[in-house]
Amino acid sequence: MLAMPEPDRAVLARRAEIIAALRKIAPGEGVIDGERERRAYECDALTAYRQTPMVVVLPETTAQVVEILRYCKANAIRVVPRGAGTSLSGGALPLADGVLLGMSKFNRIVEIDVADRCVVAQPGVTNLAISHAVQGHGLYYAPDPSSQIACSIGGNVAENSGGVHCLKYGLTTNNVIEVEFVTIDGEVIRLGGKHFDSGALDLLGVLVGSEGLLGVVTAVTVRVLPTPPGARALLIGFPSVRGAADCVAAVIGSGIIPGGMEIMDKLAIEAAEAFVHAGYPLGAEALLIVELDGCAAEVDHLVARVEKIAADHGAASCRASQSEQERLLFWAGRKAAFPAVGRLSPDYLCMDGTIPRKEIGAVLLRMKQLEAKYGLRVANVFHAGDGNLHPLILYDANKPGELERAERFGDDILRLCVEVGGVLTGEHGVGVEKRDLMDVMFDEIDLAQQQRLKCAFDEANLLNPGKVFPRLCRCAELGRMHVRGGALPHPDLPRF
Amino acid sequence: MTLHRPHDAREIAEIVRHAGAENHTLEIVAGGSKRAFGRPVRAAQQLNLSKLAGLVSYEPRELVLTARPGAPLADIDEALRAEGQMLAFEPPQWLNLLGGAGTPTLGGVLACNLSGPRRLRAGAARDFILGFSAVNGRGEMFKAGGKVVKNVTGFDLSKLMVGSFGALAILTEVTLKVAPRPETQCTLLLPGLSDAKAFDVMARALNTPHEISAAAHLPELSARRAHLAAEGPLTALRLEGPAPSVAYRAAETEKLFGGGVRLEAEASALFWREVAEVRALLPDGAPLVWRACPTPSRAAAIVAAVREKLPGAEAFYEWGGGLVWLSLDPAEAGPDCGAAVVRGALDGQGHATLVVAPETARASVEVFQPVEPALAALEARVKAGFDPLGLFNPGRMREGV
Missing domain, CATH: 3.30.70.2190 (Alpha-Beta Plaits)
Incomplete structure (x- = not known):
């Protein structure tokens, strides 16, 4: 089991007061604090990891999201955003001392614009509902993750979800044209629009796929396409x-x-x-x-x-x-x-590496050797066009040690993907699942650069901490510039 | 002015560390063909990436190409063409548009996020970058993304690099997703449509399943200047793909919108190159050129609103109305080059960039669409996360970035 950030005792001690304050913002059923009710949110589709959140809040308006985040920032309370809870990488895994911010009540399609071929939706709308909303116009939304009946468009934005058709039609990031999101400081920012491109830094490009670490999405505009005949x-x-x-x-x-x-x-x-x-x-x-x-x-x-x-x-x-x-x-x-594979075995782990396609033969051969090493079977299903592998490692969680063995097997597969020139995750996200493997793909400077982006959005590290990065970022340290007042930072280096 | 011509990432890192220590700014240039695009940079030294050229690797069957930023676009194009592939975003060169100097490079196209007619269907330059290596403003070498076509590992910093005008980091290597070149293409030219009618036709055509890959409308004056020398307005729809498919879809599209002139294969390609390169379709020597990206269905109304205040304005349209090229009369436009009128017409729904204007004007006018204060503050924090001392291309996009 991966370690999550140490719960803040001071926050836990103030639980009753925090719940009362949140009730003022999201009245009635908007705040869930009962033990049993909170447990419904203890995991997403990565069910091996569970944690009951301190409290669940289900806002209905952007204004409520703003107030909740402002309150959490002012009181140094961690926040885990959640869409439909279908993440396969634990992106919505709660924190013991955190507010779980569920966006399920943001479930309306706001606008269908046929002339400009786009749909404005609230983040809790399901992926498939968007296609259904426009099918009468001969249009559809292209990215189709296999969970599309259940997964939300807000979650798709957070995870940059793919699907069977993304080699030809792109991932979420290539089909989202506008996002409204709220920063941890409670500022509402709109990126993009119904137009093409922007005259500013492409922050929409980094927000998509940021796994809930940069902001809470409150509206999404997607491009829809004419349905192929x-x-x-x-x-x-x-x-x-x-x-x-x-x-x-x-x-x-x-x-x-x-x-x-x-x-x-x-x-x-x-x-x-x-x-x-x-x-x-x-x-x-x-x-x-x-x-x-x-x-x-x-x-x-x-x-x-x-x-x-x-x-x-x-x-x-x-x-x-x-x-x-x-x-x-x-x-x-x-x-x-x-x-179907689930019927062969009580449990399975679904991996998600991508490799250069020319390496498929070699990687499958190595996987066979690993099957023997770990004494576990693998069924392989993959998006062959883009080299995105989904090895399913079969195991039985009731047998002591088997989950841990399956996880080590999975780690070896992902290391192998990186070794042959591929990546840790093609479409499921890093989340908690692949967090501790990030060092396999990136060195410390690479990760520090990504974390500096995090710091630009969330300096106090309150949004979804413990996901994506193997170590919590310390923004003050990362921001420190060791070059000051003309002093050379590396006096040993040759000069021009 | 000191001019650096580094050969590799290590040398760049040293130059940057030195610049940081000495507190002097750097203008980042590759082929120099886009120097007149954006606000003029006043930097102490210039860092030229021309020596970081060439392909690093190209695997047609993986649809992946890795190259260094100083690689001339022509070289990339030639390598791809030899394998029947292309950059799907159809990058324009804008040589004549920006004054004709320099050599368009891969790095320049990415830094400016330049996309051509197919952007409408295939996406922009930013949609095709898979990963990169770069040097940040601390003089550190870092990488992000990957070299495979599908990847969500970590923040997608690659997209942030595209369109950042060199303000965040100095690219040292980029990996792109490439695409097969369509077997053939043809363009349907519908003559004589009024602006209003043309927009209706383009919107309806783009909503058919016939996969229109480019849609432009040239009002009469632009159409006359085109090498086709048409006598009245031209509305153009492009179809690409396997020959039997193109033949079928072209016939079906003609059934819906009437038969016009068909440009086949090379003639079609030539027409769209002219559209993408812009200059020939504008008034001779047009000194003030805006590139506006409105909500496509509002394009005609926006141009009408601009014309009401600036009657000398002239426009033509790409991307089904999603891209409007506007040429303004400087005397009418006044000292802000028409910024208030053009952006007022957009009314917050879209953005406009002043592409062609005298250097003094580009120094004083907001060349890129100004952003809301909260977003501007966020941009500034992002900039500081990459280039905390503000060494790279200071002010090229706007103050603070």
């Missing part, structure tokens, strides 16, 4: 994962960017097939799903080209969907892969 999927079986990976590289090398491109390994194929009967090739070592979207002329043309490339790369089987129903069936297995 059609799509077809190909189910391609390969006798080896490497063959499937080479095929992916060849598709991209030939100039095709599919709407989605997913690989599942044998264990994942078998689990998914047993679960949904999608017609997956059971003998295959790897299954590649390629989806092509657009007008029929384009889709049919590209399906033929991908079929040819697959055949040239040793595909053992290849089926193209002949109807919308069949396309959805092809996807049903992939979309159910996590719960």
